[in-house]
Every structure is written in structure tokens, then in C-alpha cells.
Amino acid sequence: MSITSITSKPTRTVLALAAGSLLLGLSGAGAAVADEGPATQIMSNEQWGARHPGATPEPEKYPEHKYALGKVISKGPLTVRSRPTTHSRDLGRVHPHQKLEILCKERGEKVGDNHLWYRLNTKVEAWVAARYVKDLTPVKWCRL
Known part of the structure; x- marks a missing residue:
């Protein structure tokens, strides 16, 4: 050998x-x-209530089964806001590659070259900049 x-x-x-x-x-x-499934809640009602004593979450305006899907494409955690602007209250974070349930889209503060924001399917009003979320299914416009 x-x-x-x-x-x-x-x-x-x-x-x-x-x-x-x-x-x-x-x-x-x-x-x-x-x-990983879709993120359906940013924070529980108990967490939201503890953070905002005496306040009640906004009533559900949209049926739960009517939502679009999106995927976070930011390089780091994406801030969830109370309104479609970066100056509104910070409600938490979603992470890259996380799937989100999106109720609708609306024009808001411009982030990068994109002025669209997505309202998430949560019990409280929660928004993310569409600049950092890829829509996997078509997203409808919000109705007032």
C-alpha cells in the first residue's frame, strides 16, 4: 500500500x-x-394596556380574514408605529424575513423614495413603512 x-x-x-x-x-x-407563520400581533392587549394605562385599544375595523401578506426586507429590526409617520409613537419591532398580515395601505411620510405605509392586522393601530416590506399578495387601499 x-x-x-x-x-x-x-x-x-x-x-x-x-x-x-x-x-x-x-x-x-x-x-x-x-x-415561521405570519405575525398577527405586535404586542398583546395586556402588554399594550400596561404600556398605556387607562387607554383602550382601537376597536377592530376590519374582519380578521381580510388581509394581505408581506415580508420584512429590512436589514435590521423594523419599527412599528402608531400612525404612518416616523414621528409617531413606537409600538415595537418586526424582524427581517418575518411575515406580516397587512390590512391596507395608505400614503404617509416618505421613507426613502416610498410614501406608502402598511397598516398591520393587529388589535391596536400599527403601521410599518412599505419601503421595508415586500407585499406577497395584493394590498388594498385603506377606507376611512
Whole structure:
């Protein structure tokens, strides 16, 4: 038996095991992302009530089953606002690749080159800048 056949065999085995581990690790990460469902609430009513004592959440104006889907495409956490402007109250964050239930779209403060904002399907009025959300299904205009 030659020296090259002895030394090259373990290297091939190590490389095969490393490649297999890498593939399993990547497919596992993909499954974790794929399992994420739409975010239906930014914060619970209890959390909102604790943050705003004495206030009551806005009544539901839209039926729950009437929403579009969007996916956050920002590089970092995206701020959820109480109105379609960056000067309104901060309600929380949504994260990149997270799916969102969108009720409607409305014109608001311009973010980047985009003046559209999406109202989320939550119990409180919550908005995100459309600049950082890719609509996966068509989004209707908000009705007053």
C-alpha cells in the first residue's frame, strides 16, 4: 500500500463528513425560517394596556380574514408605529424575513423614495413603512 492512499483516505472522509454536516445545518436553518407563520400581533392587549394605562385599544375595523401578506426586507429590526409617520409613537419591532398580515395601505411620510405605509392586522393601530416590506399578495387601499 502506498503512502498517498493512506494519507488521502482520511482527508476524503473528513471532507465528506464536513460537507454532509454543512448540508444538514443549512437545511435545518431553512426549515426554521419556513416554519415561521405570519405575525398577527405586535404586542398583546395586556402588554399594550400596561404600556398605556387607562387607554383602550382601537376597536377592530376590519374582519380578521381580510388581509394581505408581506415580508420584512429590512436589514435590521423594523419599527412599528402608531400612525404612518416616523414621528409617531413606537409600538415595537418586526424582524427581517418575518411575515406580516397587512390590512391596507395608505400614503404617509416618505421613507426613502416610498410614501406608502402598511397598516398591520393587529388589535391596536400599527403601521410599518412599505419601503421595508415586500407585499406577497395584493394590498388594498385603506377606507376611512
